Amino acid sequence: MGLELYLDLLSQPCRAVYIFAKKNGIPFELRPVELLKGQHHSDAFAQVNRLKKVPALKDGDFTLAESVAILLYLSRKYEVPDHWYPQDLQACARVDxxxxWQHxxxxNSCTRAMWQKMMFPVFLGEQVPPETLASTLAELDRCLQLLEDKFLKDQDFVAGPHISVADLVAITELMHTLSYSNIEKLPSVSRERTSSLLHVWPRRENPPWGIPQSGHPALCLTMPTPSTWLPLPIACQCWLPSFQKPTQAGCMAPTCGGRGGERSLSGGPCSCHEGQGLASS
Known part of the structure; x- marks a missing residue:
């Protein structure tokens, strides 16, 4: 059996792994794992990843968890172009x-914002205290500022003039932030920074990511943004109307982090009795 990737393309880390493999022509068998159905808690999947998270990799008898570890494993095994994970000591250190910092x-900030701004109030019917949401959006704004000032600065990409796995991880996260909400609903500063980054980034890498718009449906959606933006591969929004509150066994909410009985990210009592926390990393 060749390389197998266990993914749910609703997950930002899974999309980063999927795009990286496709962009670099890495042959693999896609093994879908539907988080919303709790498939990551199945006994079969636990044999691949005891952490019960996606993405996961199986290469013969070898298994691997965590998106960053998977991206680096693929970059080393398949000898992808050096810019993805540079051999230069300092450039590599910048990517590392x-x-x-990212996770x-x-x-963390993007995920909390998504759950508090959309998932809890719109799909789970649980109201988020205004002060909790305000604190989360302020933290998101701080992270966006750090991304711009600390990592990008005046460079084209995080590690310099060429795209790397760091940029891929960043862009899938930022695209997810805008896929769940109209950009106008973000705080003004966050809106300007996120819009600017997503507007410029794909123009630096043309074609953007090398994934055709006719590819996987979860990657084929034009951003709900001004017409000057390029089409970007992001999470498909079509799944949202059919979203159902996760069962205890299938909870994917970043709630109590495995402790159970604590308060959820919405500020109310935690609805996740098993407290599984993030289901992808």
């Missing part, structure tokens, strides 16, 4: 620096 900063 961003990847280390606890930008990803």
């Amino acid at each position: 620096e961003y990847l280390a 606890t900063a930008l990803r």
Whole structure:
């Protein structure tokens, strides 16, 4: 059996892995794992990843979890162009620096904003205290400022003049932020920064990511943004009307982080009795 990737393309980390593999012509068998159906908690999937998260990789008898580890494994095994994960010591360190910061900063802020701004009030019927939402959006704004001032600065990409896995991880996260809400509903500063980054980034890498618009349906949607923006591969919004509140076994909400009984990100009692926390990383 060749390379197998266990993905749910509603997940930002899964999309980064999928786009990276497609862009670099890496042959793989897609093994869909539907988070909203709780498939990541199945016994079969636990044999692949005991963490019960996506993405996951299976390469013969070897299995691997965590999107960053998977991206680096693929870049090394398949000898992709050097710019994705540079051999130059300092350029590589810049990529590593961003990847280390991303999961606890930008990803966390974007995920909290998505759940508090859309998932809880619109699809779960749970109201978010205004002060909680305001705090979350302020943190998102701070992370966007850091992304621009600390990592991008006056460079084309995070690690310099060429795109790297750091940029791919960043762009899938930012696109997800705008896919769940009209850009006008974001705070003014966040709106301007996010719009600017997503407007410029794909023009630096043409064609954007190398994934055709006729590809996977979860990657084929034009951003709900001004007509001057280029089409970008982002999470399909068509699944939202059929979204149903996750069951205890299939919870994918970033709620109590595995402790159970604590308060959810909406500020109310945690509805996740098993407290599984983020289902993708």
